[in-house]
Amino acid sequence: MAVFLFYGQEEYLMEKEIKKLKSELLDNSFMSMAYKVFDNPSFNTLLDCIQSAPLMFGNTLSLIYIDKYLMGAKLSLDDKQLECLDSALSVINNSVNIIFVCKVPRDENKKPDARKKIYKIISKYSQVKEFAQYKTYQKELNAQIAKMAKEKDLTINSNNINLLIEQLGANLTLIDSELEKLKVALHPGKTIEAESIKKYCSASEDVFVLADLILQGNKNEILKQYNLLTEKRHPLEIFSILQSNFQRFIFIKNYQKRMSAKDIALKLKLHEFIVMKTQEKLKNISFDSLIKKRETLLNAEYKIKTGQSALSDIVLELALLS
Numbered sequence: 642m643a644v645f646l647f648y649g650q651e652e653y654l655m656e657k658e659i660k661k662l663k664s665e666l667l668d669n670s671f672m673s674m675a676y677k678v679f680d681n682p683s684f685n686t687l688l689d690c691i692q693s694a695p696l697m698f699g700n701t702l703s704l705i706y707i708d709k710y711l712m713g714a715k716l717s718l719d720d721k722q723l724e725c726l727d728s729a730l731s732v733i734n735n736s737v738n739i740i741f742v743c744k745v746p747r748d749e750n751k752k753p754d755a756r757k758k759i760y761k762i763i764s765k766y767s768q769v770k771e772f773a774q775y776k777t778y779q780k781e782l783n784a785q786i787a788k789m790a791k792e793k794d795l796t797i798n799s800n801n802i803n804l805l806i807e808q809l810g811a812n813l814t815l816i817d818s819e820l821e822k823l824k825v826a827l828h829p830g831k832t833i834e835a836e837s838i839k840k841y842c843s844a845s846e847d848v849f850v851l852a853d854l855i856l857q858g859n860k861n862e863i864l865k866q867y868n869l870l871t872e873k874r875h876p877l878e879i880f881s882i883l884q885s886n887f888q889r890f891i892f893i894k895n896y897q898k899r900m901s902a903k904d905i906a907l908k909l910k911l912h913e914f915i916v917m918k919t920q921e922k923l924k925n926i927s928f929d930s931l932i933k934k935r936e937t938l939l940n941a942e943y944k945i946k947t948g949q950s951a952l953s954d955i956v957l958e959l960a961l962l963s
Contacts, residue, residue, distance in 0.1 A: 642735045646763055648711070648743035648753050649772030653813035658770070659704065659740060666700050666738050675701045681709040684722050691729040693737055702738045711743045711753035711760055723758050730766040741767060747774055747812065748882065775811040778912040782811055789817055790833065793824050797833040803914040804835055808842045810849050848879055851961075852886040855934065856922055860962050867961055876957050880942045887935040894923050894931055937963050 643666065647655050667675050679690060682705065690703045709715040718726065733739070741763055743753045752771075753760055775782040783802050790797045797805070809816050819842045823833055826841050851866045870879050893905055897920055906913040923931075941960035 642733055643738045644730065644733065644741075644767045645739070646741045646743070646767035646769045647772060648745060648769075650745045650747045650749070650774035651772040651813060652744065652747075653817055655742070655744070655772040658772070659742075662738075662740065663702060666702050668699050671699065675699070676704070677701070678704045678706075680706045681716060684718055684726075688725060688729055691726075691733055691737070691739065694734065700736050700738055702740070704740050704742060706742045706744070707759075707763075708743045708745075708753075711757060712745070712751065713754075718759055720758075723762060726759070727762045727765075730762065733766070775813065776910060777806050777811045777915060778906065778910050779811075782806065785813065786816060789813070790820055793820055795820065795824055795827075795831050795833055800914075801833055801835055801838060803912060804838050805833075805842065806912065807915055807918055808838060808850070848874075848882040849886065851879070852883055852890075853922065855883075855961060856890075856926060863961050864958065867958070877942060877945065880938055880957065880960075884935060884938050884942070887931060887938065890919065890923060891928070891931050891935065893919050894926070894928050897923075934963075 854863045902916045906916045937960050
């Protein structure tokens with residue numbers, strides 16, 4: 642019997658750990674019968690999962706998403722139900738294995754509410770593990786990317802890892818997908834060079850790429866990239882991240898003559914390489930134009946949020962192209 646509580650923003654590492662546990666705990670021959678997934682189940686279903694009897698072919702593993710129970714107040718249990726949950730977890734069968742999962746949206750500084758009684762009960766019987774989102778300035782991110790490349794039988798040096806981070810950000814799921822793309826593109830080669838990253842990874846569905854296109858004033862590519870992003874993100878979420886990017890651009894532009902790239906990196910909690918590359922991008926862009934662009938983005942977002950314009954798509958696209 643094994644019970645786990647996984648939470649955090651880094652879906653790639655979480656999914657990898659789940660896959661590892663599946664292979665360790667279950668017989669592959671009976672995987673379809675022994676492995677079940679539940680998305681924020683009702684209390685009765687939740688209790689049935691925990692109290693399920695052992696099967697003749699060995700272990701079972703239930704993956705139970707409970708973010709609606711742990712994040713906010715979308716789902717809740719009363720005191721009697723919580724008491725039943727506590728009792729069920731205390732006598733769970735040795736052949737029954739459970740992974741409770743609470744996914745946290747990327748770029749949100751949130752965690753499961755540890756004050757909730759349900760969190761206290763589940764964590765009491767679980768091995769709790771956080772899968773935190775990497776920041777672009779963390780050395781651990783570089784090491785993780787090198788490891789991911791090695792697992793695909795690829796090699797990449799530190800400078801090109803930094804370039805990959807600059808192009809894609811710190812989303813490991815996206816980075817893994819792009820490494821797979823590079824593996825196919827480079828075959829039979831195995832070394833990732835800067836030229837390959839620029840050629841095959843620059844059109845990634847990432848807000849940071851959109852910010853760079855805005856700096857360049859490439860209107861066709863701006864709309865193309867924006868449309869790709871809106872397939873996965875809400876437009877206002879995109880604008881929120883863009884504003885953060887331009888705030889960073891403004892800071893770097895303002896202080897680049899008074900502070901070293903290293904000091905700016907420490908202040909902004911970024912990798913020094915990213916600061917240096919950003920300084921290059923901003924070399925021919927005025928401070929006033931950066932201020933004006935951020936104000937344009939802010940005004941467009943304000944109009945949509947306050948209901949001043951019903952044509953949200955047009956307002957936002959015009960703000961991007963202005």
